[in-house]
Amino acid sequence: MTNERRCPVTQFDHHSSEHTQNHVAIYRNLREETPVAWTETHGGYWVLSDYASVYEASRDDDLFSSARHDEYGGPGLAVTIPKAPTEFHIPIEIDPPNSAPYRKLINKVTAPKAAEKLEPMIKHYVTGILDSVIETGEADLAIVAGVPAMVVIDWLGLDPAEYQVYVDAMHTLVSAAPGSPEYKHAAEVSVPWVEATVREHIRHRRENPADDTTSYFIDAEINGEKMTDDEIYSILELVISGGVGTTASLVTQSLVWLYQHPDERAQLIENPSMIDVAMEEFLRVFSPTQALGRTIMDDAEFHGCPVQKGDRALLSWASANRDAEQFTDPDEVDITRWPNRHIAFGVGVHRCAGLYIAKGLAREIFTQVFERMGDYVVDMDNVVTYPDQGTNAGFHSIPVTFTPGERRLGDTPLFAEHYTKA
Ligand code: HEM
Numbered sequence: 001m002t003n004e005r006r007c008p009v010t011q012f013d014h015h016s017s018e019h020t021q022n023h024v025a026i027y028r029n030l031r032e033e034t035p036v037a038w039t040e041t042h043g044g045y046w047v048l049s050d051y052a053s054v055y056e057a058s059r060d061d062d063l064f065s066s067a068r069h070d071e072y073g074g075p076g077l078a079v080t081i082p083k084a085p086t087e088f089h090i091p092i093e094i095d096p097p098n099s100a101p102y103r104k105l106i107n108k109v110t111a112p113k114a115a116e117k118l119e120p121m122i123k124h125y126v127t128g129i130l131d132s133v134i135e136t137g138e139a140d141l142a143i144v145a146g147v148p149a150m151v152v153i154d155w156l157g158l159d160p161a162e163y164q165v166y167v168d169a170m171h172t173l174v175s176a177a178p179g180s181p182e183y184k185h186a187a188e189v190s191v192p193w194v195e196a197t198v199r200e201h202i203r204h205r206r207e208n209p210a211d212d213t214t215s216y217f218i219d220a221e222i223n224g225e226k227m228t229d230d231e232i233y234s235i236l237e238l239v240i241s242g243g244v245g246t247t248a249s250l251v252t253q254s255l256v257w258l259y260q261h262p263d264e265r266a267q268l269i270e271n272p273s274m275i276d277v278a279m280e281e282f283l284r285v286f287s288p289t290q291a292l293g294r295t296i297m298d299d300a301e302f303h304g305c306p307v308q309k310g311d312r313a314l315l316s317w318a319s320a321n322r323d324a325e326q327f328t329d330p331d332e333v334d335i336t337r338w339p340n341r342h343i344a345f346g347v348g349v350h351r352c353a354g355l356y357i358a359k360g361l362a363r364e365i366f367t368q369v370f371e372r373m374g375d376y377v378v379d380m381d382n383v384v385t386y387p388d389q390g391t392n393a394g395f396h397s398i399p400v401t402f403t404p405g406e407r408r409l410g411d412t413p414l415f416a417e418h419y420t421k422a
Pocket residue numbers: 066079090091092093103148152238239240242243244246247250287288289292317344345346347349350351352353354355357358
């Protein structure tokens with residue numbers, strides 16, 4: 001493959017420290033100058049940055065495949081660039097039409113009504129995590145980032161008290177720089193632990209069904225057949241990896257922004273009914289899942305560029321969400337913006353399966369933080385951002401002080417003790 005066939009060529013690298021510092025400006029420049037461009041980093045890939053190209057590619061599964069093609073770009077997770085060393089994920093690594101029956105099964109437990117049923121559990125964990133700091137008047141507000149993991153783990157029937165290992169495994173792989181010690185620890189220690197634990201849990205649930213989402217998948221059928229342990233594991237691991245880091249990224253970025261914008265924070269505290277519309281705007285501007293990859297399945301011309309079979313492509317939802325062709329004043333955060341056709345949850349057949357759960361989580365976290373520690377003051381000199389913002393953007397640590405309040409859970413423990421170890 002020669003550069004003559006590429007047009008235009010950039011040195012874009014979404015895992016570089018420059019990108020982490022300046023991704024909004026870098027994407028703006030790309031969108032304006034070269035909305036579809038080739039970059040030579042990470043073995044070479046196309047980067048799609050305007051709304052039109054990202055939207056079109058996301059809906060063209062024949063040309064932009066999400067499936068694993070180990071012969072192109074090496075083995076590993078098909079939807080990250082570079083590919084992450086994880087197991088096969090269902091349904092995100094299957095193209096239509098074969099992805100459809102799996103997606104139908106998942107939708108049943110993530111649809112709006114099903115997500116609503118999770119509200120008491122979400123409320124419990126948000127209440128408990130804030131209880132753990134509320135009397136002290138100081139905290140690391142990033143502790144709320146643990147709630148999505150607790151809920152997803154509990155919902156699957158796993159032990160939520162172990163949520164931190166799942167966060168290390170799943171979130172670190174997309175928030176630490178590939179090759180860094182944290183990334184290596186996640187890949188070599190935490191990910192194998194998660195795999196062993198979840199696989200053991202599936203075996204245990206086959207013998208001891210319970211009222212949890214793992215038992216639901218064990219019972220379910222795809223094309224008239226029960227799923228194998230491998231298939232169920234692929235789904236569970238994807239749900240965990242999709243669930244633990246993304247909502248955490250959304251709420252941490254939004255809470256820091258709201259500290260910096262006290263008028264908007266006061267409006268949301270006074271009018272909690274505005275939270276849902278504001279949340280859509282936070283999804284647009286912060287785009288927790290910044291960008292994911294595809295593999296090109298044919299030689300073709302795409303938006304004036306000669307894409308070739310086997311090329312990899314990065315679709316930046318974060319950049320599309322700031323395209324001036326689509327959004328008025330795209331870099332302004334307008335918490336009343338409506339309509340808001342952001343694509344932070346992706347587009348097409350792989351559009352986020354967990355979006356109603358994500359919104360339920362974020363809504364409860366915002367509501368309780370505003371109610372219980374609404375006057376929080378962030379120590380901006382000591383916030384810690386994710387070291388790598390190429391795939392997920394957000395904060396690892398947000399030191400805050402606030403007026404102390406009262407605990408709400410009383411003697412109810414944060415983690416019930418009924419979880420049966422397989
Ligand atoms: C703010 C929070 C979230 C954001 C921004 C987000 C973003 C996304 C995006 C962009 C995709 C599309 C991937 C692609 O096209 O390659 C996706 C897929 C997915 N997400 Fe989410 N997600 C969030 C929360 C969640 C949660 C809480 C769960 C699980 C409980 C979840 C489960 C999934 C699954 C299973 C898929 C794959 C769907 C498929 O391939 O059909 N996500 N998500």
